[in-house]
Amino acid sequence: MDKKLKQLENQSLPDLSKMDQHWDDLKRSLYPEASIPKSKANNKIFRWIAIASMVGIVLFASYKFFFANNDKFISNDNWERKPGTNPKTDTLPSIKLMPGKETSTIISKDTIKLRTQNEQNTKEQFIVKAKTTEGKEVELKWVAADGSSKKSRDTLKFEPSKEKTNYPPVPVILKGQTTEGKKIEVIAIPMNDTTNKKQDADKKKALQDFFADLEKESQSFVINNERDTMIKGNEGTELYINANSFYPNKNVTIRLQEFYSYQDIITNKLTTTSGEKLLISGGMLNIMAFSGNKELVSAQKEILIKMPTDKLDDSMQLFLDQTNYSQLSSSIIENPGYDTVGFANPINWVPAGQSQNIQRTLPLIQVLNLLDDHHSVAYDRYTTASYLIANNCPLSNQQVKVELEKRYGRYYGRIKVRRIWGNRKRVFLSSNTEWPIVGDSLFVPFETALKYKLISRKDSLKYVRDLKSEDSLYYARVSKMEKKYNFRITNLGWINCDRFYNDYRPKIEFIVNLGDTASNYYTLLVFEKMKSLMNGYVSGNKVIFSNVPEGESAKIISVSIKDGKPIAAMQPVQLSRKTFEGLKFEETTTSEFKQKAGEMDK
Amino acid sequence: MIQVLTKPKPLTDPHDIIIRGCRENDLHSQEQLYRQFYPEMIKICQRYAGDIDGAGIIFNNAMMRVFKSIKKYQHDGKLGAWIKAIVINCALDHIKTTGKIKEASITIITEEIPVDDYIFEKISAKEIQFAIKELPKATATVFNLFVYEGFTHKQIGEALEISEGTSKWHVNEGRRLLKTKLNHFLKTKA
Numbered sequence: 001m002d003k004k005l006k007q008l009e010n011q012s013l014p015d016l017s018k019m020d021q022h023w024d025d026l027k028r029s030l031y032p033e034a035s036i037p038k039s040k041a042n043n044k045i046f047r048w049i050a051i052a053s054m055v056g057i058v059l060f061a062s063y064k065f066f067f068a069n070n071d072k073f074i075s076n077d078n079w080e081r082k083p084g085t086n087p088k089t090d091t092l093p094s095i096k097l098m099p100g101k102e103t104s105t106i107i108s109k110d111t112i113k114l115r116t117q118n119e120q121n122t123k124e125q126f127i128v129k130a131k132t133t134e135g136k137e138v139e140l141k142w143v144a145a146d147g148s149s150k151k152s153r154d155t156l157k158f159e160p161s162k163e164k165t166n167y168p169p170v171p172v173i174l175k176g177q178t179t180e181g182k183k184i185e186v187i188a189i190p191m192n193d194t195t196n197k198k199q200d201a202d203k204k205k206a207l208q209d210f211f212a213d214l215e216k217e218s219q220s221f222v223i224n225n226e227r228d229t230m231i232k233g234n235e236g237t238e239l240y241i242n243a244n245s246f247y248p249n250k251n252v253t254i255r256l257q258e259f260y261s262y263q264d265i266i267t268n269k270l271t272t273t274s275g276e277k278l279l280i281s282g283g284m285l286n287i288m289a290f291s292g293n294k295e296l297v298s299a300q301k302e303i304l305i306k307m308p309t310d311k312l313d314d315s316m317q318l319f320l321d322q323t324n325y326s327q328l329s330s331s332i333i334e335n336p337g338y339d340t341v342g343f344a345n346p347i348n349w350v351p352a353g354q355s356q357n358i359q360r361t362l363p364l365i366q367v368l369n370l371l372d373d374h375h376s377v378a379y380d381r382y383t384t385a386s387y388l389i390a391n392n393c394p395l396s397n398q399q400v401k402v403e404l405e406k407r408y409g410r411y412y413g414r415i416k417v418r419r420i421w422g423n424r425k426r427v428f429l430s431s432n433t434e435w436p437i438v439g440d441s442l443f444v445p446f447e448t449a450l451k452y453k454l455i456s457r458k459d460s461l462k463y464v465r466d467l468k469s470e471d472s473l474y475y476a477r478v479s480k481m482e483k484k485y486n487f488r489i490t491n492l493g494w495i496n497c498d499r500f501y502n503d504y505r506p507k508i509e510f511i512v513n514l515g516d517t518a519s520n521y522y523t524l525l526v527f528e529k530m531k532s533l534m535n536g537y538v539s540g541n542k543v544i545f546s547n548v549p550e551g552e553s554a555k556i557i558s559v560s561i562k563d564g565k566p567i568a569a570m571q572p573v574q575l576s577r578k579t580f581e582g583l584k585f586e587e588t589t590t591s592e593f594k595q596k597a598g599e600m601d602k
Numbered sequence: 603m604i605q606v607l608t609k610p611k612p613l614t615d616p617h618d619i620i621i622r623g624c625r626e627n628d629l630h631s632q633e634q635l636y637r638q639f640y641p642e643m644i645k646i647c648q649r650y651a652g653d654i655d656g657a658g659i660i661f662n663n664a665m666m667r668v669f670k671s672i673k674k675y676q677h678d679g680k681l682g683a684w685i686k687a688i689v690i691n692c693a694l695d696h697i698k699t700t701g702k703i704k705e706a707s708i709t710i711i712t713e714e715i716p717v718d719d720y721i722f723e724k725i726s727a728k729e730i731q732f733a734i735k736e737l738p739k740a741t742a743t744v745f746n747l748f749v750y751e752g753f754t755h756k757q758i759g760e761a762l763e764i765s766e767g768t769s770k771w772h773v774n775e776g777r778r779l780l781k782t783k784l785n786h787f788l789k790t791k792a
Contacts, residue, residue, distance in 0.1 A: 002749045003775060005730060009750060014641040015654055022658035026665060031629070317726070351726070559792030581744055 003436065013275070013350065067522060069087055072286040095186060104187040114188065126188045186488035203520045206561040211522070213590045214267040218255040218286070226254050233258045236308035237285060238484075240314045245299040248290035257286040261310075262531070266524065266557060271533045274319065275351045276547045280530040282316045282485060282497035283307045302488040307497050309483055312447065318541055319349040319488045321494035349496050352489075366441050367454040368395070369561055370403050372411075373436035377504050382413030385504070393439030400439055408452060411504055505549040512536070512543045512556055523558040528572075528600065548575050555600070558583060559593065568593050617681050624672045638666055639682065642690045649731070649746045650693040664692040690751055694761050697743050725784060733783040737776055744769055745776030 093107045095289050114128065223229040225246045231239040235258040246252045257266050260283040265272075270280040285305070289296040346536075374385040385408065388402050401417045408415070420437065449455045487496050514521055518538040525545050526533050529552070536543035548554075552575050559568045567585040620638075623631025640661065647657035647664075667688050675684055734742050744762070747753040748769070753761070755769040762769075 005749055008725075008730060009645070010725040012645070012731075015648070016641060016644075016646050018654055018658055019637065019640050019644075020639075022662060025658070026636065026662045027629070027633075028665065029662065030632070030669065296693060 012353075016587070026543065038126070045415050094573060095188060102187065102189050106185045108446055128186060128188050129586070130186045130188065130491055132185075147277070162411075176397040203561045206564065206566070207522060207559065208558065210561070210566050210590065211267070211269055213217060214594060216257050216259065216264055216268055218257045218288075221254045221256070225249050228269075231256065235260050238285070238304075238306040240304040240306075241299070242301045242303075245303060246289060246291065246296055247300055247302040249296070251291070252296065253290045255286075255288040255290070259284040259286075260527065261598065262600035263594060265531075265533060266526065266597040266600075267594055270347070270521065270525075271524070271535050272349065272496070272531070273534050274351065274498075274500070276499040278527075278532050278534060278547070279319065279498035280313075280348060280501050280532050282309055282313065282499075283529070284497075285495045287489075287492045287495060296492070298491045300490075302490055305487045305489060305495065309485060310485060312485075313451075313499060315499040316485055316497050317499060318352040318489070319496040319498045320350065320352045320489075320491065321347045321496075343460070347494055348500060363444055365444065365449055365455070367444060367449050369438050369440050370400075370407065370454055371438065371452055372408050373438055375436055377412070379506055382412040383411075384416060385412040386416045386418070388437045389417055390437045390440035392502070393419070395439065473521070501530065501551040503552075505551060507547045508550045508575065508577050510545040510548050510575045510577075512545070512558075512583065513579050513581045514541055514543065516541060516560075518543050521558050521560040523556065526555045526557055526600065528553060529554060542579070545575075550575060556580070556583060558585070559588075560585070566590075566593070568596070570596055621672060621675065621681070624669060627669075632669055635668070639685050642682070643686065646686070646689055646751070647693060649734070649750065650697055650743065652735075656696075660692050660696050661689065663695075664689040665693065690747075697762070730780075730784070733780055734776075736783060737779050741772045741776045741779065744772035745780075748773045 065272075095103055114126075212439050219233055221231045223231070223241060224242055229239075229241045231241070231254060233239075233256050237258050239254070239256070241254075259268060259270060262268075265281070265284065270284060272281040285307070286301075287305075289299070362506075369390075372385075374387050376386050378384045378386070387400070387404060389397060393400060395403070397417050397419055401415055404415050404417070444452075444454065487495070487497070489495060491500065510525070512523065514523070518541050523536055523543045523545070524533055525536065525548070534545060536545040538544075553572065554575055555570060555572050557568070557570050559566065559569070562585070566588050568588040569583045569585045571583055573580055620635050629673070630639050642656075643661055643664070644657055647660040651657040651660055655762065656783055664685070668685055703755075734745065737745065744758055744764075747758050747761070748755070755766040756762070758769040759766045
């Protein structure tokens with residue numbers, strides 16, 4: 001019992017709602033407001049900032065004083081001068097191009113000089129536009145140092161100077177075609193800034209459209225609120241709605257979306273995580289109710305939901321969407337890793353404290369205890385799990401070891417066993433702690449025995465035969481009932497039937513390097529052995545999946561847009577600490593992607 | 603004793619940086635330490651306080667002690683365990699301020715009361731916490747210390763100034779009452 005209580009306690013989430021308030025209280029106690037100590041580190045930083053500012057001011061002042069005359073700056077004997085241009089008497093207006101900044105100036109002459117500030121800025125590219133003060137765009141021509149000419153709106157690229165004596169770089173002269181004397185505004189726009197941003201925005205829009213085409217259609221049911229109603233979805237979900245659950249509305253439209261398969265979950269950008277913990281999904285639903293155009297967010301009475309399953313799992317429970325949308329929007333603004341297009345549906349699943357409610361009618365049977373009740377796990381080179389065997393276990397140590405390796409060998413590299421002395425079940429060390437043992441006998445429900453392979457095939461057939469002596473119709477009904485998860489809800493929206501994924505292996509960060517801006521991709525990690533999917537955190541070109549079990553096999557799925565066409569990659573991978581590179585992308589369509597995602601359901 | 607091989611420690615343990623900052627009374631480091639251990643420790647404090655505010659007071663008292671005695675901490679990689687020990691001590695002090703636990707006058711029962719594991723598959727941790735809170739205060743305290751904090755009866759006896767037998771009695775009584783409450787809870791839920 002104690003172990004079960006501890007297990008449940010470990011799975012529960014702490015209440016963090018008052019953390020900030022408690023910290024403020026402690027801060028006030030530690031440092032009364034008048035004397036909050038300034039951090040020494042902050043003092044140092046401020047000191048350096050002050051020194052740097054003073055140095056900067058002095059340098060700026062000296063630059064202005066010594067280099068105020070542009071002609072002096074220009075007069076460099078190593079420059080190749082165009083005939084007719086004398087830098088000393090050159091009175092052409094000029095515009096300094098600043099990297100990452102849009103700059104402009106108004107000129108009355110039809111010729112303007114563009115130059116960069118210093119040698120380091122020579123790699124920047126710009127687009128230059130010109131327009132009259134009335135806003136009408138006019139064309140200008142380049143006259144570069146080599147005499148070549150281009151038009152405005154062409155990309156202006158400053159090449160890095162090869163000879164160090166050729167500093168500063170030769171400025172470009174723009175000659176206008178406007179009537180002399182009319183004022184024009186010349187605007188220089190850094191190309192990396194707007195062009196790349198625009199390209200990224202287009203990619204994200206196209207990716208959004210790609211997934212919008214894949215969105216699962218919802219099923220609509222119009223019910224009479226004055227009557228009890230049972231709704232059955234296409235994939236077997238049943239909703240039992242009591243009369244007057246949506247009082248005072250008469251006709252209510254229920255919209256249901258069912259997500260049971262990998263295909264549906266992947267194509268609708270859903271994941272199965274609760275905070276940083278992985279969940280194994282038994283299916284997801286999105287239930288909405290409308291009265292006319294008005295959305296009803298909750299029901300006055302509980303709605304019973306039955307979700308179908310092929311194989312019942314006792315540890316499944318109800319999870320609800322607890323995403324804090326106001327917090328999420330600020331995260332999107334402040335954190336470049338959050339991207340509403342490339343990122344999944346921002347659902348955070350939180351346990352609702354409701355395990356599924358199934359009537360258990362099958363009797364208990366006595367079996368040999370070969371559950372994974374190790375008393376310690378050492379994370380050494382092999383990951384060694386140690387078990388204590390009950391003294392009265394009928395199997396030898398070696399036989400027990402073989403049985404345990406069959407069941408849990410894929411989790412642990414090595415299994416050690418030791419038989420305890422005497423008939424006592426408790427093992428006392430320095431404390432009165434009861435340690436778990438294996439090899440004794442247990443009374444468990446028949447299905448649990450099957451699930452943990454505690455009975456042989458021959459035995460299971462014998463039990464099925466014996467249990468079938470019950471009324472067959474009753475048994476059939478019970479079996480049918482056992483293949484559904486039951487939950488009761490009042491709040492509508494996203495609903496998930498999940499359980500926490502408990503794995504004893506060490507948890508690592510698995511990094512995927514996409515070789516391109518990762519925020520333009522939708523990347524997902526899908527676990528094949530259990531229905532579990534997770535998103536990663538985006539950083540530069542990498543996507544980082546945190547808290548994943550080392551050695552587990554999974555599939556990386558990534559989608560993006562290239563040259564206006566969707567591309568996708570689906571590659572199996574073994575999770576390790578090594579960064580994964582070389583994801584192969586191929587052109588795809590919505591139907592192809594959907595079909596490939598559906599292959600995981602087979 | 604079981605010998606567990608630990609993984610090689612990184613050269614710079616992130617906790618070392620925070621601890622250094624706390625020793626210099628750096629507010630930012632103190633806040634980091636506070637927030638890092640809050641989720642784990644607030645669960646412990648909530649068991650012994652009536653509500654989240656009381657739990658916050660216990661945790662704040664514990665962190666005050668941590669910041670004051672951070673210089674005594676020996677860098678052996680067990681910062682969490684050290685802080686947990688302080689938190690539990692503060693929780694015990696809080697319990698003592700609310701009144702001394704009386705010795706049980708009933709005969710000591712040494713046999714364990716069996717509980718059907720099946721019940722725990724139907725109930726959540728929150729519901730169990732509510733049920734434990736409804737137990738008599740002394741029984742709930744001893745039960746929490748024994749089951750969740752892993753105290754021995756001897757340690758509980760020394761901390762709460764009661765005998766080992768009384769401690770054992772409270773643990774068994776807690777199990778018996780909890781089982782009754784959980785069964786009743788399940789019936790009303792069904």
